[in-house]
Amino acid sequence: MKHLLSMEDLTAEDIYRLIHQAEAIERGDIPVFSKQLFAANIFLEPSTRTKNSFIVAERRLGLEVLDVSGENSSLTKGESLYDTVKTLYSISANLCIVRHSRNGILREIADQVDVPIINAGDGTGQHPTQCLLDLYTIYQEFNTFQGLKVAIIGDIKHSRVARSNSDALRKLGAEVYYVSRPEWQDEDISENYVSIDEAVEHADVVMLLRIQRERHETAANENNYLHTYGLTKDREAKMNKNSIIMHPGPFNRGVEIDSDVVDSPKSRIFKQMTNGVTMRMAIISELLKEEF
Ligand code: CP
Secondary structure, three states, rough: OOOOOOOOOHHHHHHHHHHHOOOOHOOOOOOOOOOOOOOEEOOOOOHHHHHHHHHHHHHHHHOOOEEEHHOOOHHHHHHHHHHHHHHHOOOOOOOEEEOOOOOOHHHHHHHOOOOOEEEEOOOEEEOOOHHHHHHHHHHHOOOOOOOOOOEOOOOOOHHHHHHHHHHHHOOOOOOEEOOOOOHHOOOOOOOEEOOOOHHHHHHEEEEOOOOHHHHHHOOOOOOOOHHHOEHHHHHHHOOOOOEEEEOOOOOOEOOEEEHHOOOOOOEEHHHHHHHHHHHHHHHHHHHHHHHH
């Protein structure tokens, strides 16, 4: 594995290797690099969870962190992402983590650079590190993916998390169902749309998504959204005894999920964030394993 760009590039074996590496890290088996390494975090879209959990993961692994944000970098002077990555490699970056608004931009440059690249979210394309931390969270709970019923609920069309998780979960043997307003259904996913009530009553994993307003051409009417497509307290009460609630964040309390449900015993939303650090340590260790 040279880069991590998309869940489409990972086999089931790759995914299990990363999950087991995350488990080892959580048990305290932290990899140690043999020399000083640098990670460049190039975040050209806002981020709270992904960016800061990468910083924590990098520091826990002993890496120095280079922070490249859009407004403070020479990208504002017209330098391309390709030249930004080459520049950072020239000044010793061993790894580049990139968030960008354009789908597929990392695929365009990855073959032309020597430094490993991790996709930290590209437009509506992919968010593989979020997906892997979600898979780790599900695996901790159920110890398998085979036959699990996972409902992905919300703005599917504009969600890179939905796309990444849908690909990976089906590859691992889960049954994936979708709930979405008709205009937010994805043209690549034409099957398995069900009602919110059906999804919530049968799913082992209820995965909510926020409305991706920044990617909409016209403002959506959100009146009554929680009651028609969201996870209310009444719906949560109808979930199976052992089923769990997930959300990649950022979440909007009272919009797609009732505020009390975010903090309910079934919620693994904050556990996902904690797992994000561990899984990102596992991913960095995998990409830099020649440096041990
Ligand atoms: N889940 C996620 O990508 O959150 P951030 O936008 O805060 O990084």
